Amino acid sequence: MVHHPPAAQANASASTIVEPILxxxxxxxxxxxxxxxxxxxxxxxxxxxxxxxxxxxxxxxxxxxxxxxxxxxxxxxxxxxxxxxxxxxxxxxxxxxxxxxxxxxxxxxxxxxxxxxxxxxxxxxxxxxxxxxxxxxxxxxxxxxxxxxxxxxxxxxxxxxxxxxxxxxxxxxxxxxxxxxxxxxxxxxxxxxxxRGLPARSSRVEPAPTGVVRDPIDMGGLARPMVVFAAVALVAGVLLTFLPLSLSASSPGLAAVALLVQSCTTPLARWAAGRYGSRYGARLLLPAVIAVVGGTAGLACVHGPLAVIACVALFGIGFGVAQNVTLALMFDRVARSGYPRVSMLWNLAYDAGMGVGAVGFGLLVAPIGYSAGFALTAAVLLTVLVPAWREWRRFPPAQGEPDG
Missing domain, CATH: 1.20.1250.20 (MFS general substrate transporter like domains)
Known part of the structure; x- marks a missing residue:
């Protein structure tokens, strides 16, 4: 005997259908x-x-x-x-x-x-x-x-x-x-x-927002994730440019391995942040910044190959998570018509951060050396722990997580 679900249950099941990504x-x-x-x-x-x-x-x-x-x-x-x-x-x-x-x-x-x-x-x-x-x-x-x-x-x-x-x-x-x-x-x-198969223009109708109508670009809501990501990108500009130079004299082979580890861990962390972002959202940003700070500070005081690889991996994880979380936050805070401009702002934060980091570190490295330069870079990044913490406080806790 076949039992048919009630209409309400059927409707609930239909509403929980997961739309495909690919x-x-x-x-x-x-x-x-x-x-x-x-x-x-x-x-x-x-x-x-x-x-x-x-x-x-x-x-x-x-x-x-x-x-x-x-x-x-x-x-x-x-x-x-x-x-x-x-x-x-x-x-x-x-x-x-x-x-x-x-x-x-x-x-x-x-x-x-x-x-x-x-x-x-x-x-x-x-x-x-x-x-x-x-x-x-x-x-x-x-x-x-x-x-x-x-x-x-x-x-x-x-x-x-x-x-x-x-x-x-x-x-x-x-x-x-x-x-x-x-x-x-x-x-x-x-x-x-x-x-040929890409859409010429957006074919999706943006639902009318309830309550306060969002502007296509709300800079107030974008400033914090932009500043945090620009600071993280600044560190990336420093490490990707100067880590090989800092290791070239003592361990030239280690530099290549370290960059390979970073190149692999960053996209994997970016994927993982996307996989769990709907559950934890902006709460991933603070740990990401801490990971970048820890990895950069570690490079200032460690010298063994395994320790260097561990520090670079920690940086790569934080960098990848920060990429996904900040971009998702910025998209969430604008109307669909603002997506291209949000993408432009995020990419400018990326490019400008990396450029400023590389140039600034280049001016500092001669008088203070690599170790002190990495420590100073980590100290600069500490300043964005505050906006990252505010994003953490703003995001509601995941289901089942006590609200701290």
């Missing part, structure tokens, strides 16, 4: 993003080597990265308006073309102005990918699983750095620069096939 549009976005970032990371360490090999010297090598990031930041500022005017599908396609096509030009000319022009165009493509990718991932996510979707997206886009950064250097040494430029162009251009 929809076809999101998979296409991941393919496009992985192709774009694979192209970027493959050539990022190779173009400076190419510049040095053609006689540009250390100044020329530095300019290639500087111009690349200049193009990135300038385009990040313009990306929200570009998305609003042209739609997601068009700007993602433009980004892939800007990352892919200029790489072929390097086959024809090594003249420094041409190389810098290529870097500027590729930086522009990268800026669009950063802003449009995160905004569209949030757009495509089910409302109840946005944090989890951002965790999946963040973990996926961390993979290219693990694979393609070392691959570019290895290939350039063993097969030459030309094949690397061709592969970098192909990764981006072939990814154009995934763009």
């Amino acid at each position: 929809t076809t549009p999101l998979v296409r976005l991941l393919v496009a993003s992985l192709g774009a970032l694979g192209s970027f990371y493959l050539l990022m360490p190779v173009v400076p080597l190419y510049a040095v090999g053609t006689g540009a010297g250390g100044v020329g090598a530095g300019l290639t990265t500087g111009v690349l990031m200049l193009g990135t930041v300038l385009t990040e500022l313009a990306a929200p308006a570009l998305i609003r005017r042209c739609g997601y599908r068009t700007v993602v396609a433009l980004a892939l073309v800007l990352l892919g096509a200029p790489a072929i030009v390097l086959l024809a000319s090594s003249w420094p102005p041409v190389v810098l022009g290529v870097c500027l165009l590729r930086g522009a493509g990268l800026g669009i990918v950063f802003v449009a990718g995160a905004a569209l991932a949030a757009e495509l996510a089910p409302d109840a699983r946005r944090t989890e979707t951002l965790g999946h997206y963040g973990a996926a886009v961390g993979i290219p750095s693990i694979i393609f950064l070392p691959m570019g250097v290895w290939l350039s040494r063993h097969v030459g620069f030309a094949p690397v430029f061709v592969i970098g162009a192909a990764l981006a251009m072939l990814s154009l096939m995934a763009v």
Whole structure:
């Protein structure tokens, strides 16, 4: 005998259906993003080597990265308006073309102005990918699983750095620069096939908010997570730039292992933060900052290989969690029409924090040394424990957790 559930129970069951994360549009976005970032990371360490090999010297090598990031930041500022005017599908396609096509030009000319022009165009493509990718991932996510979707997206886009950064250097040494430029162009251009299935514009209707109507951008609600993430990114700029230099004399092999550990732990932590973000939300931010502080401070006083690896892993975990939590918080506090601008602000906090950290530490390291510099960096980060703690207090406790 078959028992049919009451109508109320059936309705309740229907309301608890979990919407899938990996929809076809999101998979296409991941393919496009992985192709774009694979192209970027493959050539990022190779173009400076190419510049040095053609006689540009250390100044020329530095300019290639500087111009690349200049193009990135300038385009990040313009990306929200570009998305609003042209739609997601068009700007993602433009980004892939800007990352892919200029790489072929390097086959024809090594003249420094041409190389810098290529870097500027590729930086522009990268800026669009950063802003449009995160905004569209949030757009495509089910409302109840946005944090989890951002965790999946963040973990996926961390993979290219693990694979393609070392691959570019290895290939350039063993097969030459030309094949690397061709592969970098192909990764981006072939990814154009995934763009066809992306939405041109948002097709979702934003529900009318109850009570107070949110502005598309509420800077009051965005300031704390932005400041916290910028400070964490500052530490990342210091460690990723100067940790290899601090270890180069005593343990050059350890530097490579440490960076690999960081490259792996950060996307894994970003995924985990997304997986549990709907339950713990902003309460993950304070432990993330503490982990970054602990890992950075540890590097100031430890010297054994295992201790260094442990400190870098602790930093990587905190960095990954902070990435996902701050981005999710910022998306949660704006209307859907504000997603592109939120993505732009978050990416600017990332880039500016890393840049300020690297430059500031570079000015300090000569007079005070690496150990004191790492300790001072950790001390600077202590200042954002207060806004992180306020976010922790603001977020309701998880179900079953006593309210402290």
